[in-house]
Amino acid sequence: MSGAREPALAIKRAYAAPDRHDGCRILVDRLWPRGLKKESAHLDLWLKDIAPSPALRVWFGHDPARFAEFGKRYIAELKKNDAAVAQVEQILARRPVTLIYAAKDESCNHALVLKKFLEMRCKQAPAFSPPPHRALR
Numbered sequence: 001m002s003g004a005r006e007p008a009l010a011i012k013r014a015y016a017a018p019d020r021h022d023g024c025r026i027l028v029d030r031l032w033p034r035g036l037k038k039e040s041a042h043l044d045l046w047l048k049d050i051a052p053s054p055a056l057r058v059w060f061g062h063d064p065a066r067f068a069e070f071g072k073r074y075i076a077e078l079k080k081n082d083a084a085v086a087q088v089e090q091i092l093a094r095r096p097v098t099l100i101y102a103a104k105d106e107s108c109n110h111a112l113v114l115k116k117f118l119e120m121r122c123k124q125a126p127a128f129s130p131p132p133h134r135a136l137r
Contacts, residue, residue, distance in 0.1 A: 008096035023096025033102035
């Protein structure tokens with residue numbers, strides 16, 4: 001047993017109904033979802049800085065043929081974005097997190113890449129182990 005904790009991490013479209021099992025709902029888009037009222041979003045946090053850069057988002061254009069390359073480029077951006085990634089990881093250490101996104105394509109979007117990135121980081125994080133007990137002499 002590795003001791004690394006599996007994160008309670010999910011993704012959901014912004015237009016899907018909130019659920020009590022969502023935990024902390026974090027919008028991970030740089031732009032506000034079109035037509036969505038802030039009151040009905042039931043968000044705990046809008047973390048614009050974790051979204052892909054505007055240049056990468058425009059280049060990708062939700063083209064499935066570019067998704068693999070988009071994923072590589074987005075991960076490179078995430079690796080340089082310590083503050084935003086750490087913010088999600090800190091929340092995830094305390095409670096379940098649902099990453100909220102607006103893209104129509106549920107199989108080809110940045111939230112999928114972000115979720116996988118965070119899960120991989122959780123698996124690589126060293127598990128806490130207390131120091132060995134030493135008997136007093």
